[in-house]
Amino acid sequence: MKVPVVENVLKLNDEIARLNRRAFQEAEVFVVDLIGSPGCGKTALLEATLEHLRGTVEIGVLVGDPATSRDGQRLARRCAHVVQINTGNGCHLDANQIRQAAARLDLNRLDILFIENVGNLICPVSFDLGQHVKVGMFSVSEGDDKAAKHPHLLLVSSLLLLNKMDLLPHVNFDLEHFHQDVRCLNAAVPLLELSVKHGQIEPWLNWLTCQGQLQQGTSRVA
Ligand SMILES: Nc1nc2c(ncn2[C@@H]2O[C@H](COP(=O)(O)OP(=O)(O)OP(=O)(O)O)[C@@H](O)[C@H]2O)c(=O)[nH]1
Ligand SMILES: [Mg+2]
Ligand SMILES: [Zn+2]
Secondary structure, three states: OOOOOOOOOOHHHHHHHHHHHHHHHHHOOEEEEEEEOOOOOHHHHHHHHHHHHOOOOOEEEEEEEOOOOHHHHHHHOOOOOEEEEEOOOOOOOOHHHHHHHHOOOOHHHOOEEEEEOOOOOOHHHOOOOOOOEEEEEEEHHHOOOHHHHOHHHHHHOOEEEEEOHHHHHHOOOOHHHHHHHHHHHOOOOOEEEOEHHHOEOHHHHHHHHHHHHHHHHHHHHO
């Protein structure tokens, strides 16, 4: 008997991601999918980013959490275009959730759309949301082995962030070892060290500005 085989369980997700990507391109909005473990500082980074870029670019945020709208409320204090997505027992965002949530925003008004993914270093990597870039975020309080243990995240990320550098003297984290692991797995990806708590996010803001300009250039050419 021939047993049916589902070859690509992500096929439907990928089709919806393509629609999202087209909608983002048409609206000329640069979309960043921020992936990191629970508590690494994703919302804190977005709060600080909103603060710094206030009045210069229009930003929207789609934020995923299994439950509560706490992150959504934190971000809405600094941003008028925030949608909270509750995933229940889902541990990642998918393209359809992004499609529905993005429909609540006027994409044409936005320059940047951040997607704060559910705190998780594993399956958010596999789900195309239609984003331009995925950014992987770690923090020193999680231990220096997290890059090595999550090679797929390193491979799909256009940028890596290492947060909570202020805690380095207090935790068991071998910075050189972490850098070596990153270089071994992906020699090309930039790695920026931040301390969001102390407002040290300039390298991230510079990267964001460069990417935004690059994207604008590309969409004009295309
Ligand atoms: N010491 C220190 N603490 C930080 C830093 N950045 C964020 N935190 C703290 O880390 C905790 C978690 O920050 P969040 O921004 O909520 O982290 P998150 O990644 O959004 O967490 P989830 O959405 O639950 O996955 C908070 O208590 C922050 O104040 C930092 O640079 N240094
Ligand atoms: Mg958060
Ligand atoms: Zn998942």
